[in-house]
Amino acid sequence: MDMLMFQLQRTDSTPLYKQLYSEIKHAIISGKISVGAKLPSKRKLAEFLDISQTTVELSYSQLVAEGFIESRARKGFYALPVEELAYLDVQQDEPQAAAAPVEYTFDFNPAKIDTQSFPFSTWRKIAKEVLDEMNHGLLLSGHPQGDESLRREISRYLFASRGVLCDTDQIIIGSGTEQLMPLLIRLLDKQVLFGFENPGYALTHSIFDHYDRKAVPVTVEEDGISVAELEALNVDIAYVTPSHQFPTGAVLSATKRAQLLNWAAAAPQRFIIEDDYDSEFRYTSRPIPALQSMDRSGRVIYLSTFSKSLMPSLRIAYMVLPKSLLRAYQQTFLHYSSSVPRIDQQLVAEFMEHGHFSRHLNRMRKLYKKKLEHLTAALQEFAPAVKISGEQAGMHIVLTVQTPLTETELVELAKRSKIRVFGLSSYDVRATTAVPPQIVLGFGGLSETEITEGIAKLMECWKIA
Ligand SMILES: Cc1ncc(COP(=O)(O)O)c(C=O)c1O
Structure with missing residues (x-):
């Protein structure tokens, strides 16, 4: 050698x-x-x-x-x-140190919920019961659409609170809207054209993209999605958030509800995907029934989640399919198991069955209502420089700010003061910034004191007196 x-x-x-x-x-x-x-x-x-x-x-x-x-x-x-x-x-690159995340003092992220009022002791008690050695059956795979017990509770709850009428076999439980949406779009014809609200929930836009589906943005007006535009664009399937449009907070008007249902009924391939993500929390009037409850032609696919009503980390959402899609669903996904652990499904079913869910919702509705009142009162002091909209429901509002600053500048100034806010344009596929600028403020994750202090600081950094 x-x-x-x-x-x-x-x-x-x-x-x-x-x-x-x-x-x-x-x-x-x-x-x-x-x-x-x-x-x-x-x-x-x-x-x-x-x-x-x-x-x-x-x-x-x-x-x-x-x-x-x-x-x-x-x-x-x-x-x-x-x-x-x-x-x-292979020469290994030195692992890149991840950029240190910004530590926000006030986080107005609309995805955050209140974590202080969760009924841990009840949850723990039920979890203990569910994890009983006698529950041998829970160790085995369950029904692919989710356990019958949970589907039964969901169908009762949906009928009582949202007017949604369905059999348990129409319900599919999955680990989040983000997991159910891909299932759904794989079920529908590949050639259909989806229309999604713009501005809207960014995740759905990317899902259409990831699955190579044709999808177009449709303008959201003050009273919800433009049905005329859906028609004009030849959309087949409309993804909408009618009870509380995300993120503008617009509520789909009664006229538009009827128009939308008529639009769907007018051609055989048309469907409406109704995402009812935060409808549990409505503050100003009686709850508006879900579109699904008004649908006489079987064209509404109803979707909702426990991410707002219980916790986002639970990863449980559900979908109610019209009967016409059931057979196709069962054939297409014949070999798929439910993506939600059975122990978690059982826990939620028991939580609902024993009335804890409705009690929790009532408590949380009051709590979020109070938070919203605090937010409105704190902002009121700065009117007319700031104007609130979309406050009828949910855990976020939209703020229109009369200022010479741009939306980007507002977000950046807030960030420098350790306050997290989101520009409305970040939910817009065309990134169109409004003049005057609009900011999305989530209030679920902040305490009342934090809301008041956070708003005072925010206005200070925006130089709004
Ligand atoms: C419009 C919309 N849909 C659905 C969800 C919930 O999604 P998931 O069930 O995947 O947590 C959210 C959460 O913030 C949302 O804003």
């Missing part, structure tokens, strides 16, 4: 034994040292390279440990076959 192939750099900060180890390793991987070849003895190599025998010994031990060479008793060191180890040759 030509010992000249090993080049060591004495001025390099890498220790000599590591350099030698690396040289030999690369020579073996690249085939310069062939499989079975005998390596020079430690003494010879040390002499040749003018390094200590210990240095060579350290390199050889490392190579033995990593399986590049083997030591044969009284014979010496031999190269081993390493094809399957060749990937080790």
Whole structure:
């Protein structure tokens, strides 16, 4: 073996034994040292390279440990076959340190919920009951659409609170709207054109994209999605948030509800995907029944989630399919299991069955209403420079700000003051910024005091007196 192939750099900060180890390793991987070849003895190599025998010994031990060479008793060191180890040759980049996340003092993120009022003790008690050794059955796979017990509770709840009329076999439980939407769009014809609200829930836009479906943005007006535009664009399936449009907070007017249902009924391939994500929290008048409850043609696919009403980390949402899509669903997803753990499903079912869910919702509705009142009162002091809209429901509002500043500047100034807010344009596929600028403020995750202090600070950094 030509010992000249090993080049060591004495001025390099890498220790000599590591350099030698690396040289030999690369020579073996690249085939310069062939499989079975005998390596020079430690003494010879040390002499040749003018390094200590210990240095060579350290390199050889490392190579033995990593399986590049083997030591044969009284014979010496031999190269081993390493094809399957060749990937080790890849130079690893130093792992990039992730940018430190901004620590916000006041986070007006609309995705946040109140975490202080969750009934942990009730949840724990039910969890203990569910995790009883006698519940052997829960260890086995359940119904692919979700456990009957949970679907039964959901159907009762939906009928009582949203007017949604459905059989349990129309309900599909999944781990979040984000998991049910892809299922749904795979069920529908590939060629259909989806129309989504703009501005709207960004996740759905990306889902259409990820699944290569044709989808167009449709303008959201003061009273919800433009039905005329749906018609004009030849949309087949409309994704809407009629009870509380995300993010503008617009409520779909009664006229538009009727128009939308008539639009859907007018052609056989048309459907409406109704995302009723935060309808539990309505503050100003009686709850508006879901579109599904008014649908006489079986064209509404109803979707909702426990992310707002219980917690986003639970990852449980549900979908109510019109009967006409059921057979196709069951055939397409015949071999799929439910994506939600049965123990969690059982826990939620029991929580609902024993009345804890409706009690929790009543409590949370009052709590969010109070938070909203605090937010409105805090902002009221700065009117008419700021104007609130979309406050009838949910956990966020939209703020129109009379200012010479742009939306980006408002968001950036807030960030510098450790306040997190979102520009309305960040939910717009065309990133159109309104003049005057509009900001989305979520209030679910902040306490009443934080809301008051946060707004005072926000106005201060925006120089609104
Ligand atoms: C419009 C809309 N739909 C659905 C959801 C909930 O999605 P998931 O069930 O995946 O948590 C949200 C959450 O913020 C939302 O804003």
